[in-house]
Amino acid sequence: MDSRPGDPIDGVPDYVTRRSTGFYRALNPATKLAVAALEVVAVFIVPGWPGPGAVFVALAVTALASRTTRALILIGLAASPLVISIMVVNLFLVPGAADPIFRLGPLAPTVTGLGVGLLTSARLLVFSSAVALAYVTTPVDDLLADMSRRGLGRRGVFVVGAAVQMVPRTLERAGEIMDAQRARGMDTEGHIWRRARGLVPLAGPMVFGALTEVEERTMALEARAFTAPGRQTLLRVPADTGLDRLLRWLAALALVAIVALRVSGRIG
Amino acid sequence: MMGRGAGGGRGASSGSGADASIGGVAPAVDGGEAVAPAVAPAVAPAVEFVGVSFAYPDGTQALDGVNLRIEPGERVAIVGQNGSGKSTLVRHLNGLLRPTAGRVLLDGRDIRDVHVAKLAALVGLAFQNPDRQLFGGRVAAELEFGPRNLGVRGSELAECVKSALAAVGLQDEAETNPYDMGYSRRKLLAIASVLAMRTPILILDEPTTGQDARGVARVRGVVRATVAAGRTAIAVSHDMRFVAECFGRVVVMRGGRVVLDGTPGEVFAERHWSELQAAHLEPPLPAVVGARLGLGSTPTDAALVERLKSNA
Ligand SMILES: Nc1ncnc2c1ncn2[C@@H]1O[C@H](COP(=O)(O)OP(=O)(O)OP(=O)(O)O)[C@@H](O)[C@H]1O
Ligand SMILES: [Mg+2]
Numbered sequence: 145m146d147s148r149p150g151d152p153i154d155g156v157p158d159y160v161t162r163r164s165t166g167f168y169r170a171l172n173p174a175t176k177l178a179v180a181a182l183e184v185v186a187v188f189i190v191p192g193w194p195g196p197g198a199v200f201v202a203l204a205v206t207a208l209a210s211r212t213t214r215a216l217i218l219i220g221l222a223a224s225p226l227v228i229s230i231m232v233v234n235l236f237l238v239p240g241a242a243d244p245i246f247r248l249g250p251l252a253p254t255v256t257g258l259g260v261g262l263l264t265s266a267r268l269l270v271f272s273s274a275v276a277l278a279y280v281t282t283p284v285d286d287l288l289a290d291m292s293r294r295g296l297g298r299r300g301v302f303v304v305g306a307a308v309q310m311v312p313r314t315l316e317r318a319g320e321i322m323d324a325q326r327a328r329g330m331d332t333e334g335h336i337w338r339r340a341r342g343l344v345p346l347a348g349p350m351v352f353g354a355l356t357e358v359e360e361r362t363m364a365l366e367a368r369a370f371t372a373p374g375r376q377t378l379l380r381v382p383a384d385t386g387l388d389r390l391l392r393w394l395a396a397l398a399l400v401a402i403v404a405l406r407v408s409g410r411i412g
Numbered sequence: 413m414m415g416r417g418a419g420g421g422r423g424a425s426s427g428s429g430a431d432a433s434i435g436g437v438a439p440a441v442d443g444g445e446a447v448a449p450a451v452a453p454a455v456a457p458a459v460e461f462v463g464v465s466f467a468y469p470d471g472t473q474a475l476d477g478v479n480l481r482i483e484p485g486e487r488v489a490i491v492g493q494n495g496s497g498k499s500t501l502v503r504h505l506n507g508l509l510r511p512t513a514g515r516v517l518l519d520g521r522d523i524r525d526v527h528v529a530k531l532a533a534l535v536g537l538a539f540q541n542p543d544r545q546l547f548g549g550r551v552a553a554e555l556e557f558g559p560r561n562l563g564v565r566g567s568e569l570a571e572c573v574k575s576a577l578a579a580v581g582l583q584d585e586a587e588t589n590p591y592d593m594g595y596s597r598r599k600l601l602a603i604a605s606v607l608a609m610r611t612p613i614l615i616l617d618e619p620t621t622g623q624d625a626r627g628v629a630r631v632r633g634v635v636r637a638t639v640a641a642g643r644t645a646i647a648v649s650h651d652m653r654f655v656a657e658c659f660g661r662v663v664v665m666r667g668g669r670v671v672l673d674g675t676p677g678e679v680f681a682e683r684h685w686s687e688l689q690a691a692h693l694e695p696p697l698p699a700v701v702g703a704r705l706g707l708g709s710t711p712t713d714a715a716l717v718e719r720l721k722s723n724a
Contacts, residue, residue, distance in 0.1 A: 317544065323508050324545035328609065329532035329561030348547035352591060356543070 164286060164382070168210040168277075172388040173287040174294070176278040178395040183274035185399055187267050189406050196266040203273050212280050219276045220269055227265045234261030284308055286382045293378055302365070306358060314354065321349045456484040456612035456644040457534065459505065463514035465668075466500055474500040476668035477514070484612075487635055487645045489655040492665035493692035498648040499540060501665070502615045505646075506535040533562050536611035540618045540648075542595070542602035551577070551593075551601060552586040558609040576608035579637065580630050596622045600630060607634065614638050616647040620654050632658050652696040656680060656711035666691040681709035 164170055183199045190198075207213045234257045241256035284305065292301045405411045459482040466475040474497045482488055490498045503509040504516050507528040515522050523531060536558070539545045548554030555573040564572060577583045580600040585593070590601055603619055619631045628651075635658050638645040649655050655662055656676040664672035664679060664687070672679050672687055680688070680699040688695055695711070702710030702719060710716040 320539075320541075320544045321547075323503075324539050325547075325557075326528045327506050327508060327532060327535075327537045327539070328545075328558035328606065329529050330557075331527075331529040331561070348549075349544055352543070 164281075164283060166210060168206050169281045170383065171281075171391070172382050172384040173282050173290045174384075175388040175391050175395075176282055178392045180274050180278040182395040182399045182402075184271055186402055187271050187274070189402055191411060193263065193266075196263070196270040199270050199274060200266070203270065203277060207273075207277060210277075210281055212277060215280045216273050216276055219272060223269060223272055227268065230264050230268065231261040234258070234264060285380055289378055289380045290382045290384075293381060306361070313357070314350070317354075318350060455642055457519035458483055458517075459613065459644065460517040460520070461501070461504070461514065462517065464501075464504060464511045464516060465513040466497075466504065466509060467512050474668055475504075475511070478668070478670055480663065480670055480673070482644060482646065484644055485639055485642050486661060487639050487659045488647075488661045488663060489659035490646065490648045490663045490665060491650065491652070491655055491691075491693060496665040496691065497668040498665055499617055500668075502537060502617060502646065502648060505613065505615060506531040506537050508537075529561070532558070532609070532611070534611055535613045535615065536606040536609045537615045538603045538606040538617060538619065540621075542598040545602045545605070546590045546598060549589055550586070551582065551588050551590055554590055554601060554605050555608045558605055562609060572608045572610060576604040579607055579634050580604045581626075596624065596627050599623065600627060603631070603634060611643075613644045613646065616645075618648055618650065620649060620651045628654060635659075652680075652694060653712075656696045656699070657714075664688070664691055664693065676711040677709045677715070680711040 168176070183202065186195050187199050189195065203216070207216050235253040236251065236257065238254060238257040238260050241254035243255040244252040245255055245258070246253070287308070288301050288305045291304060292298065296304075459480075461478045461480040464475055464478045465473070467473045476497075478497075478501060490501065492498055500509060504511060507523060507526060510524065515524070517523070518534065546554055548557065552573055555576055556569060559569055559572045573586070574583070577586060580603055582597065582600060582604060585597075585601075590598055593601065599619070599622055603616060606614065606616075614634075616631070616635075619634075620628045623631065632654070635645045635647065645659075647655075647659065660675060662672070662674065662676050662679040663670055671691060672684060678684075680695040682699075682703040685695060698713050698716040699709060699711045702708060702716050705720075707716070707719040707723065710719050
């Protein structure tokens with residue numbers, strides 16, 4: 145056959161071979177992973193505000209252009225309990241801080257604590273947004289197809305695929321199991337200890353469901369010649385352009401540079 | 413076997429039918445922290461959907477202005493193609509989902525502010541997928557969970573468990589681990605675990621899938637006993653034979669709306685076949701045979717045989 149990757153193939157529905165398009169979305173999954181890795185390292189290795197600051201600007205621009213702002217804001221909101229607890233802990237408990245903003249009995253929030261809390265929160269939010277951006281702009285199929293094109297074995301692809309898809313499936317299953325128990329009068333609106341006790345009925349079906357699902361998926365794959373010898377034909381091949389390669393090289397160089405600067409003590 | 417005692421069941425003071433509250437749920441609505449959900453009334457509350465629409469967070473419009481009233485003690489089957497909104501509809505009855513527009517009423521009262529845990533005393537819902545519902549290590553423990561949440565204890569609890577198990581033919585399995593049972597029996601167990609709560613309204617989502625003839629017969633027995641005890645039985649089903657033989661009323665849904673509503677004889681009559689087809693439903697075989705033979709609407713074997721005899 146003379147077809148190039150990404151071309152329509154006879155008898156294969158369009159949605160299988162169709163490539164992702166749009167700003168940032170169209171990039172190769174590996175490129176997006178490399179960029180995310182650079183961002184994560186920059187956030188944590190560059191001391192002080194420049195790290196999260198710069199990454200935040202980059203993320204904001206990318207998110208606006210790729211229309212993913214809403215998803216990222218939602219993910220940020222989901223992290224808010226964590227952010228609040230980080231703020232509280234740091235405000236009051238940073239060791240050695242002696243610059244109270246005010247005193248109220250035993251409570252003495254410190255300026256140092258405020259700074260540390262804000263920076264830690266910013267790092268957390270920017271870090272999770274960087275990972276989330278790669279996730280929301282990359283269909284799982286693209287990621288898996290690209291990995292298998294790069295020579296990761298089928299088993300590897302299966303494991304990664306199962307792990308990545310586990311998250312939304314698990315959330316969905318947890319919601320439904322919770323509903324089933326609420327329908328039988330489980331009180332999720334009462335006291336804390338009651339609600340905690342309510343989690344017990346979730347554990348069984350969660351674990352059991354996850355196990356049977358993996359087992360069934362494995363058998364379904366066997367039945368579709370997953371373990372057959374020989375090379376698989378990839379129907380969906382994500383694009384990998386010169387721009388992708390350039391971006392990956394730049395990300396790798398920048399990453400090495402940041403680490404080198406940090407290790408040699410030139411920053412921080 | 414499954415009837416609530418005429419004395420009104422669970423021990424606490426019972427809200428009688430004349431009570432304006434929704435089956436004694438009122439104290440909780442008024443904000444008081446009820447210790448245990450109040451007793452369900454002996455007579456089931458009337459169910460009413462008024463212009464109910466519902467969209468899932470992802471924007472899927474699953475219900476689109478449903479109007480439906482179900483009287484106490486009715487047996488109603490809800491049918492329709494996959495994705496027509498059947499499961500979504502019944503989840504509105506115990507507050508798991510709340511309408512984005514319109515109202516759901518029990519005995520004329522809007523249940524908007526009534527917690528799911530309180531509604532559970534009135535509406536028992538057995539889910540489509542038993543694996544998302546069962547968690548106990550023993551069948552008996554699984555069955556105790558619901559009634560216990562409703563405040564049932566002691567010998568009354570044991571009685572609830574026993575009669576529910578007997579109703580689905582699992583009386584010898586009290587000590588079995590549910591995960592050692594096959595799908596069809598887990599499904600029966602999930603139904604029993606809701607039966608044990610003795611709610612005045614019983615909803616079964618796809619109760620006959622995966623059941624052999626004996627399993628289907630058990631489910632029929634459950635439905636029959638439920639209405640015999642003055643309670644309301646609602647089932648979502650794709651099994652047209654089960655629907656025609658076991659229910660007095662059939663509600664057909666399509667695209668989140670009610671498109672047909674009547675007795676099996678009316679709904680499966682030949683003049684509605686095009687509508688049924690549009691909803692991707694097939695009338696039961698005796699209805700087709702009866703129509704071919706020009707015998708009128710004969711949705712069940714029994715109706716067909718009777719018509720044949722009287723014509724002979
Ligand atoms: N949690 C959910 N999030 C988003 N959409 C949903 C969700 N659950 C159901 N839907 C969608 O809502 C519509 C109605 O679904 P519902 O489950 O009520 O249908 P159903 O009639 O019970 O179908 P089935 O016969 O397959 O059980 C469908 O289009 C379905 O895809
Ligand atoms: Mg359904």
